[in-house]
Every structure is written in structure tokens, then in C-alpha cells.
Amino acid sequence: MPTLESVIDGVLITELRQILDDRGAVLHMLRRDSTEFTEFGECYFSEVFPGVIKAWKRHRYQTQNLAVPVGRILIVIYDDRPNSISCGQVQAIELGRPNDYLRLQIPPGLWFGFSCISDIPAILANCADIPHDPSESDVLPVNDPRIQYNWKN
Amino acid sequence: MPTLESVIDGVLITELRQILDDRGAVLHMLRRDSTEFTEFGECYFSEVFPGVIKAWKRHRYQTQNLAVPVGRILIVIYDDRPNSISCGQVQAIELGRPNDYLRLQIPPGLWFGFSCISDIPAILANCADIPHDPSESDVLPVNDPRIQYNWKN
Numbered sequence: 001m002p003t004l005e006s007v008i009d010g011v012l013i014t015e016l017r018q019i020l021d022d023r024g025a026v027l028h029m030l031r032r033d034s035t036e037f038t039e040f041g042e043c044y045f046s047e048v049f050p051g052v053i054k055a056w057k058r059h060r061y062q063t064q065n066l067a068v069p070v071g072r073i074l075i076v077i078y079d080d081r082p083n084s085i086s087c088g089q090v091q092a093i094e095l096g097r098p099n100d101y102l103r104l105q106i107p108p109g110l111w112f113g114f115s116c117i118s119d120i121p122a123i124l125a126n127c128a129d130i131p132h133d134p135s136e137s138d139v140l141p142v143n144d145p146r147i148q149y150n151w152k153n
Numbered sequence: 154m155p156t157l158e159s160v161i162d163g164v165l166i167t168e169l170r171q172i173l174d175d176r177g178a179v180l181h182m183l184r185r186d187s188t189e190f191t192e193f194g195e196c197y198f199s200e201v202f203p204g205v206i207k208a209w210k211r212h213r214y215q216t217q218n219l220a221v222p223v224g225r226i227l228i229v230i231y232d233d234r235p236n237s238i239s240c241g242q243v244q245a246i247e248l249g250r251p252n253d254y255l256r257l258q259i260p261p262g263l264w265f266g267f268s269c270i271s272d273i274p275a276i277l278a279n280c281a282d283i284p285h286d287p288s289e290s291d292v293l294p295v296n297d298p299r300i301q302y303n304w305k306n
Binding site: 022023024025026028029030031032033040041042043044045047048049052054069116121123125127131132 | 175176207276278
């Protein structure tokens, strides 16, 4: 179940288990018996080179389940849903080991973007609830004035 | 659908798409509309440090769907199923980018193990069809004489 508070309504942040071992860790991501699991649509990885920003995207139907097994990612979520109690809010969350190995669930309707803040390329893993469909998402440029967040780059 | 031939009966090897980009690639793993998809049980990652061998394991019920988004892995499969047309065979497959970004499906009943053959830690991602359950797998030591494979380490 979610273990950390989120500013944005509907966003769930869950600490994930890292089973440490001197051969390399086993890193949990998502199980079908997790409270937050609904459906499996697609698993894929987004590699992000150091300093790179990938933003902004909003899905209409797809829920994201994100975790960062390698490197570190800063993910920023912006809520402009008119009927949301957190409308107008921005939340920035760091994801990555060892201290922030978290699963971040982002429901549809929220803008989000992410950047790699580690010296090594980061991997953002996503177990989304429906397969990728380019027609169900919207994009905005990284510096779009409608989103009140300045990426430091 | 499977794109490369496997020596071991029931093992499927499928080339996965890498959508290259100067910001970092998008790497496909598994979609529910893939021919090879049956059910989603659990997604997790096994980190493997350079030179490390994790072997041997055999699942009784769980099917593995494996891919390596970071680093390189040598995975070895041994078939001792008495009724298999490939009984007694060993297959070694390298997984990793850029040329071997493959999904390897291993059905239950086969022994397998893997080692990291890159200079950086490798990540073996698994989208298994049932959640992890320690009671449904068997283990053997890495040098067990019943498996005719010598790990070079």
C-alpha cells in the first residue's frame, strides 16, 4: 500500500523492496496482488542520459507505474484538472536507489516530465495499465508557460 | 512473435524494439497483445555485478519473460525434462544492447542461470506470469555435476 504522502490527488507513492546481496540486488517493481495493481497493459523502459529532460506528457486513459532501478530521476507532476482538490499544484519527486526506490503511480489526466539527475544514464521502468497508444496522450514543450515549473538545465 | 531459433523446446526468443533517440532510448519489454504474453504475475529486476554468476534455478509453474536493458548477461538453460525432444541439451544466449536486445521466454521445468559479462552491473528484468513464490522453485549449486555446463569464472 502507498507509504509516502503525495501532494497531487490520485498520485500514489509506494516504497519498494530491495533485497540486497553482494552479487547484486533483487528489486521489486509490481505484483498483481499489490493493492495498487489494476491491469497489465505494457512494460517498457525509458533510458535517460545525464542532464536530459523528457517533458511534458499527459495521458488520457493510461495509468503509469514507475520505478527507477538504475541511476536517479527527478519526476515532476503538474495538476491542471479543474475539479481536482490539488488543481494548480506541482510536485517534484526524486526516484532512485538507495533511498528513493519507490513506485510512483500517476493516474491519467496529469502532466508529467522527468530528467536524469545522476552521472550515469538512468532507467525509468513503466508497468502501464494499457499498451502504448500514441493517440491517447498529449504533449507540451519542456518550457511551455502553461506549466509553472522551471527545469534547471 | 519469436524471431530467433531456440535449441531448447518451448523456449522463445523475440527481438525487442529499441526506439533510439539522442536523449536515451525507449526499450520495449512486453505488451499484453504480444503473441507470447499469457498472464501478468510480477515484474522485478535482478541486478548482477560484473563477473557474478546466479545459478541454478528451476521453476515448477512460473514462466519467465526476461530482457536486459542495461549491461550484458549470459544466460544458460539446461533441459533435463525426460519427455522433451531437447532433453540433455544446453543453450547459452547473450542478452543485452545493442545487438541482443531480446525477450527470452523460459517455460517452467527448465534449469537456468545467468552471469554478468559486461564491465558495468547488468539488469535482468523479468515479467513473470505468476508472482514470486519460493515454494515453486528448486535450486542447485552453480557447480552441480548434474548440469553439464562449466561457468568460466
